[in-house]
Amino acid sequence: MNFCSDNVTGAAPEILAAITAANSGAVTSYGADKLTERVEQRLKDIFETDLAAFPVATGTAANALSLSLLAPPWGAVYCHQDAHIAVDECAAPEFYTGGAKVVDLPGEHGRLTAAQLADVIARSGKGVVHQAQAAAISLTQATEAGTVYRPDDVAAIAEVARKNGLGLHMDGARFANALVFLGVSPAEITWRAGVDILSFGATKNGALAAEVVVIFDRKRAEEFAFRRKRAGHLFSKMRFLSAQLDAYLDNGLWLRTARHANAMAKRLADGLMNVPGARLAHPVEANEIFVDLPEHAIRGLNTDGFQFYRWLGDDKTLLRLVTAHDTKEADVTAFIASAKRHAARANERVA
Amino acid sequence: MNFCSDNVTGAAPEILAAITAANSGAVTSYGADKLTERVEQRLKDIFETDLAAFPVATGTAANALSLSLLAPPWGAVYCHQDAHIAVDECAAPEFYTGGAKVVDLPGEHGRLTAAQLADVIARSGKGVVHQAQAAAISLTQATEAGTVYRPDDVAAIAEVARKNGLGLHMDGARFANALVFLGVSPAEITWRAGVDILSFGATKNGALAAEVVVIFDRKRAEEFAFRRKRAGHLFSKMRFLSAQLDAYLDNGLWLRTARHANAMAKRLADGLMNVPGARLAHPVEANEIFVDLPEHAIRGLNTDGFQFYRWLGDDKTLLRLVTAHDTKEADVTAFIASAKRHAARANERVA
Amino acid sequence: MNFCSDNVTGAAPEILAAITAANSGAVTSYGADKLTERVEQRLKDIFETDLAAFPVATGTAANALSLSLLAPPWGAVYCHQDAHIAVDECAAPEFYTGGAKVVDLPGEHGRLTAAQLADVIARSGKGVVHQAQAAAISLTQATEAGTVYRPDDVAAIAEVARKNGLGLHMDGARFANALVFLGVSPAEITWRAGVDILSFGATKNGALAAEVVVIFDRKRAEEFAFRRKRAGHLFSKMRFLSAQLDAYLDNGLWLRTARHANAMAKRLADGLMNVPGARLAHPVEANEIFVDLPEHAIRGLNTDGFQFYRWLGDDKTLLRLVTAHDTKEADVTAFIASAKRHAARANERVA
């Protein structure tokens, strides 16, 4: 009954099975193997385009390496102020880019807008040697507020990027969750909308530790292999990374697990709306719920063994609840019941 | 019948099983879990001392992160000219240290000596602002020549390091292979001999992708956690990394797999000594054999389906043969027989 | 009649003369000379304490090198959002620190407050591996708004720094201007108030190109020499840098030039207050004036040959006017007269 994050979960059985299946005999190391080749082919099919795919093991590696392709050391990367690259990666983008600036911007429900970015970039001192140079935009899809950019949002932002010569990165740690919410094709929300590089996440959605950097413009990919190696993110026994991704992409597993997580989030959010005093801070569009609950309900939930984060500090009542590929419906039901019960009792006491 | 490297192998069944076993229920992410705690405790027991242990997934990450603790950006790191950190990590140590110099030195059979290091350091310009400052020594154990440093070798080098204020790192990608050859305790060949930080390898010896940085002086460990995170080497689902290491260390598995690999190397080397024209370039002390074979024998082996590297180039006859935790005795026997047969036939033709 | 910046000016005659005087005979290079020694001694006398002094040629070098002593690559440096290190140095602090984050904060009239910093640091995730670690505070004295921190302001901020284990840097590109405004001793506004490292500026106040990094805690100085050299900021013919600083500090020249610049700013500001429609955006405490003037007055001033920046963009009427060591009183008088005349004429036309 742990709703802290989708990374407290284990792996999908299909993915574990794939790892075991990959363990037969000698295989050329460092990615020159058939599984790795197949993962890239699967991604080409899924995204309906040529692309270069580089598996890595963590989201931070995927993001920071991606940004290092788009921003020079004197560049500026624009992102939402709650973005993982801005607040949760211990200055990894700065490390990988050689010292670029991550410029964090406000934005309702975790989203940036094209107008806002156009304005910020216009005032950024393009060509002026004293200022870090606007180099890239990074969007988080689904956002850190559990919301989702629509294809039109992304396309408008990409147009701002294109006009100003910036690259567009998408942090897709929860890409699958966003995709199944939107009901569009993977191409539509990425390269067709103007995304240059996608951190395509799998870990949070059922893998053990696997992400893949998807580079839609192969010219930009040339240097990635060297950057990945010198960062220590090239696995010698790559097959075990690729096996996870292969199973993840096989037969729509990644979409099924994301659909489940989103459905659980929706059910949980809907249920909580019947708790007196509950208020959602953001629309629930993926697998994260930001909900304000009465203090006594929160304490009651803790007493009943539910785990989650108070999002703004230990003395605040805004919770983040995250569902995942393996969230049990019964746990969701129990959570709602517990919240209702504790909220009601408090009201009785007050009355 | 692939003798290219110990990283072309799969994983030991016990380690695969441990991963599957670790996949139950929610576990706190980023290493605050019981498996990770147990790995550190196991290492304390094995090394008979307090220490800090940080699992990572690749040897390059382990080495480069370790060196970043020992060498400032204006530091010099001394190593053998064939060391992995010098020639096989695409300047990862330079990246992680922020620009330190990796100074590669010659040395017979892959080993450095205390006298050589004392001399080089004495001439390095200590305190002179124009020169990179001697900061660390990195030894590879077992070496890239398949040889092994004795405790006295390490202690003498550590004494040079200590006298000059340098840190001592050990790249133990094949630490287990060295250890079982020496028949000494892990403590004896590391911290008791003066090693400060050990890259303790598991991947080559039976894990999927798991190494652990062992820091014997906990004060030096303080910054490691931040360095690992900002490099993207902190796994969210750490349990799957720790599960590998836990099984690896459990009940001596790591020593058994290394003993097997070494025994296979010994058998292979012994057998090849009966091949006319064969000559060992280095003593065989771990799981690597550097052997010069007649050209026709090499071609015959290739024809028979054996895979390996010509170590000095495609037109050279020095081979590197690597055995591993899962090398089959039958394959070794077949290799020897093939070499003998092809060598003999050529001799017949000549005769 | 150029009020664009104090760096459009030439050098004080005394400083030029000192350079010429320094040009006699052979002198040991790289700073092991008597002039450099004397500069350090002068600074010890002026600041009434032991210290280490490192001349460099630019303010960006002084600031970025200073911060590299205080913040590790995973550190965060807090400063005002208009600080030079945040907006005018093309990510130099990020380069020199190896990727630390420069966190820019709002603040009235260019100043940060202790309460604000205490709050930000408290929410910064100290010890949490995912967040860049609060490492240093940088104050600009005088600020980019032409205002000045009082000793109590600095001491309160230093107390926040000390309690949280942060270093305190002062960007003193206009330190002399602040000092003569305050009328306190150099010690009082720096190390006695808790400043660890001071970028002590001379270029803007009469030198050709000379700043000196003053490190009050000599232990922190140990690595500076190496950092300066590897950045290419150690001059071989150091005497020519030191000669500038020596003359600057000799017989109070630095205070006289700053007093003149401040007096000119005061006179200019006072005069402009008689211009209809004029409004100061910030108190005038040093040698910078931020004044809003009517558009027709601005255009008239331009027509009359006065040069200055529109601070918020070409379509805005807020001007920055900077006076300097060599600003002529006649130019100030002429500026005021021109502004009044153009403002009056416009009013006539309107009437």
Added chain:
Amino acid sequence: MNFCSDNVTGAAPEILAAITAANSGAVTSYGADKLTERVEQRLKDIFETDLAAFPVATGTAANALSLSLLAPPWGAVYCHQDAHIAVDECAAPEFYTGGAKVVDLPGEHGRLTAAQLADVIARSGKGVVHQAQAAAISLTQATEAGTVYRPDDVAAIAEVARKNGLGLHMDGARFANALVFLGVSPAEITWRAGVDILSFGATKNGALAAEVVVIFDRKRAEEFAFRRKRAGHLFSKMRFLSAQLDAYLDNGLWLRTARHANAMAKRLADGLMNVPGARLAHPVEANEIFVDLPEHAIRGLNTDGFQFYRWLGDDKTLLRLVTAHDTKEADVTAFIASAKRHAARANERVA
């Protein structure tokens, strides 16, 4: 009577005068001034080609910034093992390139050869992700052994660079000395021979502190301005840097000062050849002499007040003697006489 280095000297009077002359009135800062423009134009005329010129104050800055244009962080830069970038810049190239490898190679009389470089590059693992990628060659002209590359030498090396896709940098800290020795045009020994970027030195040859990075391919120059600024090497009062270079290039001053230095070196070397036991280690082609003298002669010279370095350590008898733009013929004559006298006396004693 200081022969330690050409950087123990002062400045040429013409250059000092130019600084004083530049000190009149307000001038736009950061290089948008007429003097800086004129320096670039002079260089275009001198090198008979379009180019981009960036003044900086130190040779280390010129070299490290130049290399950062040619080598990516995972690149390798090849140079002579005595090159300034390899041994005298405290890992500045590593810092500026973001961690590239400086690969130092042996070579007679301070020179590399095309054949040697072709061989090293051929074995460097081009395209192999594990190896730092051959990116640039850096030649020192004149070399650290006081010798000079001929145009054909440079052209042959440039051809190796071109064939392998490497950039070619020339460290011309003593470029003028090399040029007047060769008697060729500046174009002939640089871009016409295939040099991409030249660190054009002035400090050692008569300036106070001024070098200029000459980029022959303007496309490569685009990023230089940002790199220089973020390194703190963009001077606000640029006119004082440019004034030095302007005077240096005016009316052949730079060639006259270099001719003088070279002539003094030749005279000194010729004279020393009459000292019993004297032996030159390298041909004297510029302004440096490497000469082995009898120990008693060295001690006598020291007693007589001559200063110089024992090049290989305090117990060795190889001296480096450097002449400069202001070396007095009388000092040279005195040096020779002193050496002869002390050598002769010792012989008498022995006899």
